[in-house]
Amino acid sequence: MSRNAPIGIFDSGMGGLSVWRELRRELPCESVVYLADGKNCPYGERSAEEIASLTRAAVEELLARGAKLIIVACNTATAMAIDMLRKDYDIPFVGMEPAVKPAALSSRSGVIGILATQAALAGGLFRATSARYSSQVEILSAVGEGFVEVVEQGAEESPEAESLVRRVLEPMIEAGADRIVLGCTHYPFLEGSMRRVIGTREVELVNPAPAVVRRAKWLLEQSGELAEEGHKAELSFVTFADDEYLARLKARATNIDECR
Numbered sequence: 070m071s072r073n074a075p076i077g078i079f080d081s082g083m084g085g086l087s088v089w090r091e092l093r094r095e096l097p098c099e100s101v102v103y104l105a106d107g108k109n110c111p112y113g114e115r116s117a118e119e120i121a122s123l124t125r126a127a128v129e130e131l132l133a134r135g136a137k138l139i140i141v142a143c144n145t146a147t148a149m150a151i152d153m154l155r156k157d158y159d160i161p162f163v164g165m166e167p168a169v170k171p172a173a174l175s176s177r178s179g180v181i182g183i184l185a186t187q188a189a190l191a192g193g194l195f196r197a198t199s200a201r202y203s204s205q206v207e208i209l210s211a212v213g214e215g216f217v218e219v220v221e222q223g224a225e226e227s228p229e230a231e232s233l234v235r236r237v238l239e240p241m242i243e244a245g246a247d248r249i250v251l252g253c254t255h256y257p258f259l260e261g262s263m264r265r266v267i268g269t270r271e272v273e274l275v276n277p278a279p280a281v282v283r284r285a286k287w288l289l290e291q292s293g294e295l296a297e298e299g300h301k302a303e304l305s306f307v308t309f310a311d312d313e314y315l316a317r318l319k320a321r322a323t324n325i326d327e328c329r
């Protein structure tokens with residue numbers, strides 16, 4: 070595998086761009102192929118079998134495009150399919166970690182909130198991580214109802230988005246949570262609305278994306294597959310949805326890349 074081969078990133082939709090943004094900041098010389106399914110999004114209410122088979126289709130596509138490492142930038146797909154991927158394919162995979170640990174260790178109130186999709190919360194990864202910290206902190210979890218849809222529509226700054234966020238966040242804050250884990254890659258796009266709801270209260274949002282990218286970097290360093298210094302990154306985008314979706318995906322990525 071050439072060092073300058075692309076890193077593949079996959080999500081059910083545009084949410085994984087919150088990980089792509091970190092990747093561009095941390096590893097600007099890496100070429101990246103971003104695959105947003107788009108056609109079957111949201112994944113969060115699908116069955117484990119459906120999510121596994123959609124994830125496999127995405128991985129096959131990224132492998133066909135020469136990915137040297139794949140980041141599953143989707144907590145839901147990670148929860149339902151990462152073990153299968155590691156067993157079936159001979160390439161490194163980096164999945165999303167539910168950031169329960171940093172939230173639990175830094176909480177002062179002893180109460181943390183986890184926001185994720187229904188499938189991710191039901192998955193073994195989240196349950197195992199929560200069990201590990203449940204004696205130290207109280208863990209409140211909730212599904213971000215409607216969050217993925219507003220982010221897909223690019224409506225995250227709308228009043229509707231803020232009221233969806235308020236409905237989920239307010240009870241957690243009222244119950245004493247001072248750390249809120251963003252356990253779905255779409256949710257960091259709602260950070261603006263979340264901050265408005267939090268206001269002056271001392272509540273921190275915990276986004277696992279930087280740690281996930283550091284892990285990918287470390288793996289590439291270990292295998293000697295980091296792109297050469299000065300390599301000009303090629304950025305490509307793929308979707309199972311239509312051309313209109315692809316155009317919106319590219320526009321959003323370009324905008325993110327300019328602000329990074």
Ligand code: DGL
Pocket residue numbers: 080081082084085110111112113114142143144145146186189217252253254255
């Ligand atoms: N962005 C995804 C995640 O991190 C999936 C959202 C969805 O498709 O429901 O879980």
